[in-house]
Amino acid sequence: MNPADLGLPVDVPSTALFTDHYELTMLQAALANGTADRRSVFEVFTRRLPEGRRYGVVAGTGRVLDAVENFRFDGAVLEFLRERAVVDMRTLDWLSSYRFSGDIWGYPEGEVYFPGSPIMRVEGSFAECVLLETVILSILNHDSAIAAAASRMASAAGGRPLIEMGARRTHELAAVAASRAAYVGGFTSTSDLAAGFRYGIPTVGTSAHAFTLLHDTERDAFTAQVASLGSGTTLLVDTYDVAEAVRTAVEIAGTGLGAVRIDSGDLLLVAHRVRQQLDDLGAEQTRIVVTSDLDEYAIASLAAAPVDAYGVGTQLVTGSGHPTCSMVYKLVARAESADPKAPLVPVAKKSASGKTSIGGRKWAARRLDADGVAEAEVVGTGAVPAGLAGQQLLVPLVKGGEVVAREPLDAVRERHVRARGGLPLSATQLSRGEAVIPTEYV
Secondary structure (H helix, E strand, O other), X not given: OOHHHHOOXXXXXXXXXXXXXXXXXXXXXXXXXXXXXXXXXXXXXXXXXXXXXXXXXXXXXXXXXXXXXXXXXXXXXXXXXXXXXXXXXXXXXXXXXXXXXXXXXXXOXXXXXXXXXXXXXXXXXXXXXXXXXXXXXXXXXXXXXXXXXXXXXHHHHOOOOEEXXXXXXXXXXXXXXXXXXXXXXOOOEEOOHHHHHHHOOOEOOOOOHHHHHHOOOHHHHHHXXXXXXXXXXXXXXXXXXXXXXXXXXHHHHOOOOOEEEEOOOOHHHHHHHHHHHHHHOOOOXXXXXEOOOOOHHHHHHOXXXXXXXXXXXXXXXXXHHOOOOOEEEEEEEEEOOOOOOOOEEEOOOXXXXXXXXXXXXXXXXXXXXXXXXXXXXXXXXXXXXXXXXXXXXXXXXXXXXXXOOOXXXXXXXXXXXXXXXXXXXXXXXXXXXXXXXXXXEO
16 A cells, blocks of 8 residues: 555545635635636745744645645535635635646755745636635645754754654644654654554654553563563663663663663763663663653754664654744736736735735746855746756646646655755754845846
8 A cells, every 4th residue: 555645644525624714705706806717826935934044944745735636625615615605606616616727836845945935836817826825835834844843953963863753742633744744854753653654654662651650660661561572672761760770671671672762861961871881781782762852952962972863752843943934825926817818917015014025927046156055046037047047946746737746755855855965064053043045036
């Protein structure tokens, strides 16, 4: 069975109600005055990165493609809209046959982005494009925030494995999406079985403190776990006394004990003591896994510690302080009329509060220096300069309503490693700073 063939990880009739009320009332008014069929271009972008972040990570694209395919107004959904008098009968009739038939372009998933980057471009009639605003933004804002946090944690970990274990700290469905985004950003496994089932992410887990407390003694608990799972298991050693637990663990599992997990205390100090104790007991190959409300800063502080893997929960699934990317979905061009041949006219919001947008259907390219390192994100609306033609970032995702860009999650993960590696070295610094490269408009 291919998990990608399962469809959505939630049992809902469609994704059509993952939207805001005013999307449908705008549709009704546009149908009434004859503007609904005007060819339109919407773009997803953010005006700024979260404070202190040097780059963003595009994540959730694959989920957006699923959501667009499943955006259907079936009988139950239409009846709900009718009963609530959300829209009139003419609009309900139009919605009954809704299928997105336009085109979607976007940065490939796993790519990095910067302020002003046209992360996704949705083209079609105003009617069919405007309905997708909320679901696209809800997915991209959430998943990209998690992936950015994961990427920073992966950089801080310096190649040591990272385990996503935040399911109990967020909504049960958000947990699955967060696990996927974390994997894109560099995590190696998850504790969430639904994420493993839906997306094929490796799952791991052994026992919690409850298992130790269930038994009369810690020795009894370790004996039961090793008997069931083998000596390669990971034993949790901080329930009572860490030093005594490590001694007991090696006595029971032998020097081939797979790993010990530390979930409390001064992790830097305890990790050094446990490593020394394990080595003295002959368990030189036993790994040390640390957990306990870690974030990228805590992970970086343990860089010199004898830690072999990190388990991260709360801080990861909440975006490490930035649970959204503040992405917006704005109309940037529309046709002068409903005539399919009518030219596109750039449109843009003007605001005194900084919430402005730049009109026109945009392209984006990343300019590289002589060493092949990114030096600027170039965004334009005219012809692409010859020197940037080979560095364009947007790729086709949907053509004529058909998805054309599905790919394995491992390919997305590998793309992110390459994209992050192509940035200046300061991109991975955890100290506060501006975007690592500027955005230039041409």
